[in-house]
Amino acid sequence: MAAERPYKSTPHTRKGATTTFGSRTDIGCLRDHNEDSLVVTPPLFAVADGMGGHAAGEVASEIAVNVLAERAPAHPDSEALGRAVEEANRAVIRAAHEGRGREGMGTTMTAAMLEGERLIIAQVGDSRAYLLHQGKLQQLTRDHSLMADMIEAGQLTPEEARSHPNRSVITRALGSDPHTQPDLYEINVETGDRLLICSDGLSGMVCDNEIESTLARVRDPQRCASQLVNEAIANGGHDNVTVIVADVTGFAEVRRKKMARKTKLSIALVLVLFAAIVGGAAWGTNEYLHNAAYLADDNGKVAIYRGVPGDVFGLTYSELVESTDVSVSDLQPGFQERLKEGWRVDSVEAAEALVKEYREDIDAKSKPAGDEAANADASAADAAGSTGGTHDANPPAPANSQGGAA
Template sequence: MAAKSHTAPTFGSRTDIGCVRDHNEDSLIVAPPLFAVADGMGGHAAGEIASEIAVNTLAEYAPDRADSEALGFAVAEANRAVIRGVKDGIGREGMGCTMTAAILEGERLVLAQVGDSRAYLLHKGKLQQLTRDHSLMADMIEAGQLTPEEARYHPNRSVITRALGSDPHMAADLYELNVESGDRLLICSDGLTTMLEDDAIEGILGRIADPQRCASTLVSEANGAGGYDNTTTIVVDVTGHSEIRQKRSARKVKASMIVTVLVLLLVFAGAFFGFRSYASTVAYLANENGKVVVYRGIPGTLFGMQFNELDHTTDVSVSDLQPGVANRLDDGIRVDNVDAANALIDEYKAEIEAKSATPSESDTDSKTDAGSGSSKTGSSTGSSSAGAANGTANDTAKSDDDANGSAAGR
């Protein structure tokens, strides 16, 4: 089965002689996934030799996976190497060292610990001690003989009950735990923990984001508090599977975007074909070269595309239509379908034919004037005839009067 891919942790480290000692007996390893601190003991130079032998041997035998049994074996080999060093004349009798080693693989952490160098984990802002000190003070605290505060100032506070180089059968305490991205691991010698209380360590680990600056600040604070011992710190940020999660998240975002685009395309395509289907059923009338024409579709364009086609040209002239109808044709008169368009054309033709069959107003006026003239002529003639008749009658009457007069004279 293929190995899982993990993001390499980010880390920082510092070791310092302190303010009292004249040499540094601490040694460390920062070789991901392996991290370790060894605090030497045994007098001038010997403690330094013991811690150096221990870390070199540990680096040789340590596994590259989070395997606690294999890491415990590597610490046991480091113990035997320190003992052989004394037999071989390297260093001197009584030399030894503590050892706290960790392998961090993704979000899996294993520890192997001997002595009083500690491992801490800052999880969601809270500091917890992962290892148990192999020291006289730890035993007395657990027995209820001392409080942690009293142990800090006890004259036997540096006495340890287990170390590398003293017992060929020594076994390390092993720890296995799951950690999370965002957690912070601290491995340190007792030069830090005898100078700073856990609350102060927690504050620095939580406040300073950069692991190298954080490791240096812890040592500087220990020196500021007195620096009675050598101080070594390793700060490791757990990144775990964050890269895998980021890639998965990126893939999910990408897939989501693709799905969204596809949905939008489908919606657009559905709207487009739906609109095109609708456009194929409707029709409109327009003015084209002075003739009324029928188009399938809708007038104009949409998104630069036309959704119409010429169905047929009629023999109706736009000039024969009412002015209002003719103006509307310029923009297109929309109807439900081609049949409705043809029905409207038939109405226009009927109106034009009815208009042609009805006499115009000017013709009607001319005929009316001619009839009036004939009547006047007749009246005039009648009047003349009547006048002539009246004249004749008067003349006759006058003749009768003259005759009567002549008779009377006689």
């Protein structure tokens, strides 16, 4: 085994769930080789702490993790994961019989599968799994060790067990009994929780409250794994140290992507509606500008324009249709004032009708008064002739009132 096998804390996506993780293994300060092995292939994470001396413990742990990685299910299944650990146990025993490693070699195995918000664990030995939940650390697995048995029996306190001369004695391991079975755990976790799997090189050198503090403080899982190893080494590093830190993100990434898609759809819908409104407004404005008209003074003459007078947003929307023969000076003063700024009407036809009224009014005012009297006499004569009877143009003179003929 290499002395150190760190893994980057890059997201690993599988079946819609995203797991962010980090890991590190270190030889420690006192050992001359590293007997720990690990697996970090989400959703599978595992730590194996080998035993049996040089060319034995590292062989047992590596065989175990290799078989586990081959036989583990693709998705969390506690029974299937348990069978994979049992097969790893048989593989270690076969290897010893075949001369790979040594007789009596063995290894711990704590394997976990984390997918979505579901966690399963299969465990043999004293490598531990912890969960940081809402800032509080809890040990998920029970050590298969003499110290754990004595603590449960009330013979030792956890503090006394940390310095007990038999603290490294374990009661169950892979490689010793072909019938060894792992303890299985099925745990519902929550987004924001943090999983820690470690060999006893960490848990034996760093107190749980210090582990809790580091897990809560260092948010990047790779930096957190490295920091925990550094703390174990700083406290003496009496054993190999292996640490895996995996964040429970559940389906937060899936929800984020769904929300992002909904946001994009909402934005697209708003843009479509906005475009429709702008387009409708532009169409309506164009129709209005195309149909609207106004009258204005064009060098002293009344002119008809299509559009609107002045500027709209700095642009001019007007087109000369006709400069009429109607003089502005012939109009009433009120009309002349209105023409200075542009007299708006609904359409060119309405403008032409106004011009026609102006022209008729001007023509009526320009006729002389004598012409009006003559026209009135002619009208009266025409009326008399229409009443009937015959009249001589030159009536006879009246008879001499004295009688007799001349």
